[in-house]
Amino acid sequence: MSDLETNIGKLAGYLARFKESGILNQIGGEAQPAASGATFETRSPVDESLICQVAKGNAVDIDAAAKAAKAAFPAWRDMAATERKKILHKIADGIVARAEEIALCECWDTGQALRFMSKAALRGAENFRFFADKAPGARDGQALPSPTLMNITTRVPIGPVGVITPWNTPFMLSTWKIAPALAAGCTVVHKPAEFSPLTARILMEIAEEAGLPKGVWNLVNGFGEDAGKALTEHPDIKAIAFVGESRTGSMIMKQGADTLKRVHFELGGKNPVIVFDDADLDRALDAAIFMIYSLNGERCTSSSRLLVQDTVADDFEAKLIERVNNIRVGHPLDPKTEIGPLIHKTHFDKVTSYFDIARQNGAKVVAGGTRVGDAGWFVRPTLFTGADNAMRIAQEEIFGPVLTSIRFSSEEEALQIANDIPYGLTGYVWTNDLTRALRFTHQLEAGMIWVNSENVRHLPTPFGGVKASGIGRDGGDWSFDFYMEQKHIGLATGQHAIPRLGAN
Numbered sequence: 252m253s254d255l256e257t258n259i260g261k262l263a264g265y266l267a268r269f270k271e272s273g274i275l276n277q278i279g280g281e282a283q284p285a286a287s288g289a290t291f292e293t294r295s296p297v298d299e300s301l302i303c304q305v306a307k308g309n310a311v312d313i314d315a316a317a318k319a320a321k322a323a324f325p326a327w328r329d330m331a332a333t334e335r336k337k338i339l340h341k342i343a344d345g346i347v348a349r350a351e352e353i354a355l356c357e358c359w360d361t362g363q364a365l366r367f368m369s370k371a372a373l374r375g376a377e378n379f380r381f382f383a384d385k386a387p388g389a390r391d392g393q394a395l396p397s398p399t400l401m402n403i404t405t406r407v408p409i410g411p412v413g414v415i416t417p418w419n420t421p422f423m424l425s426t427w428k429i430a431p432a433l434a435a436g437c438t439v440v441h442k443p444a445e446f447s448p449l450t451a452r453i454l455m456e457i458a459e460e461a462g463l464p465k466g467v468w469n470l471v472n473g474f475g476e477d478a479g480k481a482l483t484e485h486p487d488i489k490a491i492a493f494v495g496e497s498r499t500g501s502m503i504m505k506q507g508a509d510t511l512k513r514v515h516f517e518l519g520g521k522n523p524v525i526v527f528d529d530a531d532l533d534r535a536l537d538a539a540i541f542m543i544y545s546l547n548g549e550r551c552t553s554s555s556r557l558l559v560q561d562t563v564a565d566d567f568e569a570k571l572i573e574r575v576n577n578i579r580v581g582h583p584l585d586p587k588t589e590i591g592p593l594i595h596k597t598h599f600d601k602v603t604s605y606f607d608i609a610r611q612n613g614a615k616v617v618a619g620g621t622r623v624g625d626a627g628w629f630v631r632p633t634l635f636t637g638a639d640n641a642m643r644i645a646q647e648e649i650f651g652p653v654l655t656s657i658r659f660s661s662e663e664e665a666l667q668i669a670n671d672i673p674y675g676l677t678g679y680v681w682t683n684d685l686t687r688a689l690r691f692t693h694q695l696e697a698g699m700i701w702v703n704s705e706n707v708r709h710l711p712t713p714f715g716g717v718k719a720s721g722i723g724r725d726g727g728d729w730s731f732d733f734y735m736e737q738k739h740i741g742l743a744t745g746q747h748a749i750p751r752l753g754a755n
Contacts, residue, residue, distance in 0.1 A: 279319035280465025308473035310481035316469035320411035323466030339383030341461035375426035408436030418444035431730035520676030524554035530681035548652035599628035602651035676716035
């Protein structure tokens with residue numbers, strides 16, 4: 252029996268219970284259908300087969316979840332941080348114990364290749380362990396003495412928060428948002444993306460099996476226009492952490508305005524990888540390919556614009572074409588597969604529409620640009636050359652395995668092209684000139700920049716973008732800055748003079 256056949260057999264066992272009972276919401280510690288009784292289907296992008304029915308929550312379900320989170324907040328806030336730490340570590344243990352189930356279900360639900368998703372659960376566990384260990388010090392502040400006062404600062408959890416996560420790598424991104432919220436002492440209402448609800452339900456089960464008190468973490472499935480909107484408008488929800496499209500982020504900000512909702516947005520990107528002619532070109536090639544074609548190109552930090560210096564462009568693009576044509580497209584549960592199907596027909600139609608747009612713009616489709624097979628939402632890894640930065644293929648986030656190559660002649664031109672974009676999430680710079688690297692990264696408009704490296708995530712560092720790519724930062728204490736309020740307390744150290752109004 253092949254590895255693929257073995258994995259398909261294991262998956263069938265994991266999915267059996269979902270096929271029988273569907274995916275339910277979890278409100279106040281109780282698994283329950285939507286209040287309306289409505290459901291929607293989740294189907295695999297591999298072959299469009301039905302996975303299961305999913306509870307379709309709306310404003311009624313969100314209201315119940317928000318009230319449960321509000322009721323659970325005081326006890327969770329006041330629990331000793333060392334106790335919260337223990338529970339979060341138990342959640343991490345539960346994730347590790349079910350890592351295979353999480354990976355196989357995520358692959359089937361999203362189309363992501365197992366070679367990448369096999370580690371997603373373990374990364375999620377690392378997120379919980381990292382923030383568990385930081386929980387005891389989350390409220391620590393500073394002592395700022397003045398001549399008359401001992402000024403101290405502390406942080407307190409903001410209250411119940413809403414977390415809205417996307418369909419790409421949904422498990423890992425859910426842990427990334429929820430772990431620091433819980434460590435800070437907040438309670439949570441989580442609305443996962445409707446295209447990929449499976450692993451959110453598994454994560455919810457793991458949390459409550461680990462001893463998380465009822466109502467601390469609530470799960471409501473549904474669509475953005477009803478459940479999502481109700482969550483962003485609910486007065487008991489003090490903040491919204493959202494990962495997704497920039498246009499949706501703008502909509503959420505408007506919806507939360509009346510309740511003065513704090514927002515944290517990780518949004519879109521059209522990230523440049525800039526390759527200068529003095530770089531280690533073989534390593535730059537490996538990194539450029541990995542950062543656009545891994546995870547099906549469905550990642551906000553993908554290097555979707557290749558800016559390559561004209562003196563090396565011919566050779567670099569020739570090697571790139573050869574490598575792109577060798578990328579293995581196939582079943583996501585096959586360990587040999589490098590690219591699986593796109594998440595859904597809606598997204599497949601969007602991505603493939605850019606093949607004609609590229610030709611209409613005057614660019615060349617030198618690799619890919621076609622569908623693979625007749626079933627599922629598979630596309631060939633695609634490369635556009637002969638592009639300029641004004642083209643739609645260079646300005647718009649395609650969010651698929653599609654790379655646009657643009658040539659430049661000087662450092663100044665490369666910087667102008669890199670910054671001439673609405674987005675500013677990441678940038679990747681390849682050069683062996685240290686002074687150039689310092690100059691260029693200083694002026695590059697991006698929240699995160701890697702020099703001579705692909706995206707290597709380090710949890711204590713800040714993660715987030717500028718311009719249309721987001722608001723706020725994740726990671727380390729930056730996460731606590733969002734989920735907690737800063738408080739100042741001034742204690743008089745003596746009897747300083749107080750102005751006396753109205754005294755004789």
